[in-house]
Amino acid sequence: MEREQELEWKAAQSIVINVELIAAAKSQLEFLAAVDKNRWLYEGPALDKAIYRYNVCWLPMLEKHSESPFYEGPLVVPLDCEWVWHCHRLNPVRYKSDCEEFYGRILDNHCVVSSVRGISEKKTEEIWTKLYPEEPYEMDLTSIHQDNNSGKLGSQKFTKYDLVLAVKRQSPFFYQVSMPHMKNDRYLEGAVARYKGFLHIIRRNKERFIKSFSVPTYDIDLIWHTHQLHPASYCKDLIEIMGKVLEHDDTDSDRSKGQKLDTGFSGTTKQWEGMYGSRYWRAGGMYRGNAPSPVRMTPYSNDIGARKVAASYENQNLRDVKVLEVMLEFVSVRNLPVEHKGSLLVSFSKTQPDAIFNAKRSLTILSESGEKQVACFQCESTGQLLFELISCSTSSLLVSKTSKTMGSMSISLEDFQSPDSNLTVEKWLELVPFSNISDSKPICLRVAISVTVLTPAPYVLRMIRSQPFSKSSCLFPLPVRVQFAKSWTRVIDEGGNEIINLQVRYSKKSKSKKNNIRREVVGIPKSGETITLAEFVEKQWSLINSPWSLQLPCTNNDDGHLLELTGPRTVRLFLGGRLDYESKHCKKHKSEDERNLMTAVEFSAEDPYGRAVALIDLKYGTLKVKEEWFLLPGSLLAFMLGNVSRKEGYNSLTISGKSIKKEELTEEVDGFPAEANKMNLISGKKEDLEIKVTKMNSVTPIKGGGTSCAGCGGGGCGGGCGNAMRNEASAGCGAGCGGGCGGGCGNMAKCGGCGGGCGTKLANGGCGGCGGGGCGGGCGNKLANVTGASDGCINGQPKQAINQANEILVA
Known part of the structure; x- marks a missing residue:
């Protein structure tokens, strides 16, 4: 970072937040997982009744307990009421005004514990039963179709805020933050630091009278949600930080190019990278695409629980593989030879190719091309990433391109695994030249890398x-x-x-x-x-x-x-x-x-x-x-x-x-x-199929436009096909509380032929993506997940081989 950028980051980290955000974020994830196992809370009559119970029972009970405690110790909020309360608090301005209108003050959570924390709710249930004898403490799902607006419970204070729509907007959030690394302390420490950086940008915009719509990545958004779930602290902290309670606008979900989320994410990216001198995207914190379709619409009713099973191959010494997700961008280059002409790109690979990532791919350099390209892929945590600087020139006479490798540099993946690592690095690497260069100053490349913590691979x-x-x-x-x-x-x-x-x-x-x-x-x-x-x-x-x-x-x-x-x-x-x-x-x-x-x-x-x-x-x-x-x-x-x-x-x-x-x-x-x-x-006889297997593994750079963009989700940094063998989930950029932009095929299983229909280039942190596309372009090699690498399709399938011995070949 330059000196001014270092000072801005230091000012951001001096922000004081009166909540233990890491522990509270873990609790939030635990609660969201419990709600996701009770999906009747997402919509329909059960949700309607939960909203009724929240307004008529829970908030009045909480108000009485906070004013004059029924007993020593916290209340245990019922799961259905907690879910509606969760969504209400995520509109902090509206929640504050509703509480002040109905109860004269903000109803906080300092005297409440979640129903999923394993604390006995017996005392809470006793008080609930005394206050509401006709309404059970746990929701009775058999009576959800009954008329609950009969007025039997006396004076009722209902917020005019549409809680049904609030729940609908928040329901997809858990999928975006449900990856294992989101529960890791080191990863969350980085998320808290980035949340403070996010607040500081909004504060600077306010001070400079700049109107903007700042869009968080999902790691930042998780911490932002966590802060809002402590309404009294959130209001106090935000008033001290920027003089007002910061709104949390989750009403926009359109990630297509040119829409509010798209332009907001582009603007936030540009501001972040200009103010702090570091990349805004982060491995594991970007938009994953839409949640997959469920296999059941109702919960499985069998009482059989998951019991421990002896390992099938425990004596076979199977490899215990750990993987991490990597995001990579080449930001700038300096000290190029005076005689250099043509364009530059950087190829990247692993010095020790593994079963997950054995590709060699290339990206342009942002400062040279004006085109932001970010690669996202998974790999094993051993070995080094190898970068080679390549000079490309075009001969006007031959109308052909020639390339020359100027030198190489590398960085160890194992360095990210040390306890002192914050999982990101952005620094200048010195090129080791392949031939003598007359200039005294070595060529340097600015490389930005972000990784997740290690997770078991399938x-x-x-x-x-x-x-x-x-x-x-x-x-x-x-x-x-x-x-x-x-x-x-x-x-x-x-x-x-x-x-x-x-x-x-x-x-x-x-x-x-x-x-x-x-x-x-x-x-x-x-x-x-x-x-x-x-x-x-x-x-x-x-x-x-x-x-x-x-x-x-x-x-x-x-x-x-x-x-x-x-x-x-x-x-x-x-x-x-x-x-x-x-x-x-x-x-x-x-x-x-x-x-x-x-x-x-x-x-x-x-x-x-x-x-x-x-x-x-x-x-x-x-x-x-x-x-x-x-x-x-x-x-x-x-x-x-x-x-x-x-x-x-x-x-x-x-x-x-x-x-x-x-x-x-x-x-x-x-x-x-x-x-x-x-x-x-198999469709057709073996001899009718071309005997050809392209043995490749792919990493597709995230970019807007061109045949290598996945663009499955709208704006943002686009997508990336990634690695087919182990990484079935997506990476793609973008995010937000309902927000962010980006998306992409990501690292999905058997993603073939991405490309076609992608959006504009990500120049200067801009946003691209195709807004709901999918694959597009050529069929590609569906097994190895190679974009643009195939000769085409046969009956909608790639030209794959099945040899005469019927041996199954897998790239």
Whole structure:
């Protein structure tokens, strides 16, 4: 920072806030998670009744307790009333005026604890019952359709503030701040510092009579919300900071270019970077796009809770991979040679490429191009980021471009993991030249990097099938009939380590019965013994020597799942990428991709609406698993779904000796419903597909315009396809309380062919994005998430290869 910028940052950090913001932010996240498990509070009659109870019961009770406590100790607010109170307080100006109008003072939360903190509410319930004998302390969901405006509870004071709309605006907020790093102290310390910087910008604008609409990133917004939830302190603090209570305008949600959020975020970015000399964007704090669609509209009613399950591969030494999200921008360059001509760009890669990020990509330099480009990607935390400065020039005679690498520099990712690191760095790095340069001063590049704290990465397994023995093979070793010989499938991890070998075995139980085929799945782990893992019995598969059982949907299938795995936990399989794995593709490609995917969703008391634990990709033979306990069940499911019902490579499968075409498959086969079996059919014969796999991993710079922008959410810094293998969520820029701009495909699974339809360039901190686009441009390489890297599509699918041995290749 320049001296003036350092002084401004110091002035911002001198702001005093009389709330323990880090602890309170964690409490807020805990509460929002509890509300998200009770989604009846988001809309409908239950919300209407919650608003009624809040106005008629909770606020009057709070007013009496704050004036003359009923007992020593805090009140415990009911969950429904707390949610409405939460949303009311997030309009601090209106909440202050309502409280003063009805009760003569601000009703604060200093004598209240949340219902989710585990403190006994017995005393509160006793007082509640005395005050409101006809209204239970806990909301009675069976009576939500009754008329609650009968006036039985006496004088009623209802705010005119539309709390239904307030709740609607706040409901999506939890998704934006629900990532694990948001609960980390180091990350939150940075968020508090940035919140003070945000307030200081607004204060400076007020002092200079500058009208502006400042838009926070989501890490700042979390802390801003936390401050507002302490209304007395918030009002006192803000009056001392800037002479008035700062409004929190969450009424705008349109992130498209040129709208209020778009221009507000652009202006805030420009002011921040000019005032403090550091980047406004932050890894893990940007707009993630819309929340994925739920798999259920009602909570799962089974009482089975999530019980501990022994690790499936605990003796297989699977890699424990930790990842971090990285955002990167090249800000400026200095001491260029006098003779230098042409444009500059900087390529970036890892000195030690890992299974998550093995790309080499490039960005322009803001000071040279006037075009803000920010890359967002995930990678392992080991090794160094390597930067190479490249000079590009165009020959007018040959009409061709030539490039020259001028030198390189690097920065260690491990430096960000030290306890002293604030997870961001912006500094000048000195170039190590590749050739002698006459100038005495070394070339320097200003690099801005932001990372999140480390989080566990999902396990990624691949299934590689060997070729079955042919009839003419002289090496065929087994004295069994050839038609029952099947290939082995090797299950390997990302490092290429073999975990287990799997095979389906068919044999006739007796010669007297027709179609009496016994089917079983056997495996050979590293120990070498052959074990039976699953058996097909009475039209369904059962897992042997395991607490799990696989079942077809019951008659009252209320969420459309295809299969259910029951045991210590309840896991249902749904067609397509769901929840965390929801596809962000354009509609043109989405249907083709979805039929090859299945999402495993766990249901429990902790996650009544479902939590995605794995994604099975039958076309490419991959399994992404978040939890170690699901590795073996998930592997068996992926193997059986991908192999049992398919005659390899053709648009039909053989059932009891009869060839059935895909369009004729309407009944369950081998214990799997028709929908599941249809997924296993590859469109067309193997030889009709081009044998070509582009083995790449992608990072797409966030920029406006051009074919490398994702632009899935509107304005802001655009998007970025990111890494396909592990990072299924999005990064993209923008934010706000309902705010921010930006968005983008982000780091999503199988995001192919982003580009097309993106907005303007992010010059001088400006905002771009396409405002709701999606993919656009070419199909790209959907497996490796490469934008603009493909030769096109075949029937809406990328030109992928399936080799003659039917080995599944995964980039």
